[in-house]
Amino acid sequence: MKISLILAHPRPGSFNHAIASTAARVLHEAGHSVSVHDLYAEAFDPLLLSEETPRDVQLPDDIVQHCSEITTADGIIIVHPDWWGMPPAILKGWIDRVLRPGVAYQFAETDSGEGIPAGLLKAKTAIVFNTSNTPRQREIEVFGDPLERLWKDCVLTFCGVPVVHRRMFGVVVTSTDAQRKAWLEEVSRLVTKTFPGKSA
Numbered sequence: 001m002k003i004s005l006i007l008a009h010p011r012p013g014s015f016n017h018a019i020a021s022t023a024a025r026v027l028h029e030a031g032h033s034v035s036v037h038d039l040y041a042e043a044f045d046p047l048l049l050s051e052e053t054p055r056d057v058q059l060p061d062d063i064v065q066h067c068s069e070i071t072t073a074d075g076i077i078i079v080h081p082d083w084w085g086m087p088p089a090i091l092k093g094w095i096d097r098v099l100r101p102g103v104a105y106q107f108a109e110t111d112s113g114e115g116i117p118a119g120l121l122k123a124k125t126a127i128v129f130n131t132s133n134t135p136r137q138r139e140i141e142v143f144g145d146p147l148e149r150l151w152k153d154c155v156l157t158f159c160g161v162p163v164v165h166r167r168m169f170g171v172v173v174t175s176t177d178a179q180r181k182a183w184l185e186e187v188s189r190l191v192t193k194t195f196p197g198k199s200a
Helices: 015-029 061-072 089-098 136-143 146-156 177-194
Strands: 002-007 033-038 075-081 125-131 163-169
Touching: 002 015, 002 061, 015 033, 015 075, 015 125, 015 177, 061 089, 125 146, 125 177, 146 163, 163 177
Parallel strands: 002 033, 002 075, 075 125, 125 163
Antiparallel strands: none
């Protein structure tokens, strides 16, 4: 299988990087082809300019590559921290520039954009890993876990991915080495279960 893995965290050595590294290792060991993009390390430009919005525009080479990889991926993994109930701006920009009309979704020709889209992504399953410094109970009771709605309903299902698994790890800032090790073991299990190797 071809898996697209997108990481958005500015600090090398972060727990997000450990999650992404663990997921990539497990996928490689299972024999999958993995495209890994560390958006901060690549200095991905999140700004969607007006010149880039027409459907027939000549896109920059890096955006063409991202679009090609995401449309041919059999599975998707996204890793990012919870910042203000949202992904980091660089990842929101990736959504804006890469999950484009005609690439990730389309509307009927008779539709003016207000209707129900048809998702175009090939992937049938995605995993979203998040980290947070807010206790889970407070996240649910006070904030309502907006990332759940964002990824499952507003982005991935919208683009045609029917199955979305999501796991939030926290509280990271007070976690112990033992907790982080257990969390990474959970990452390994979920990735293995979701994207088993050929021999599984």
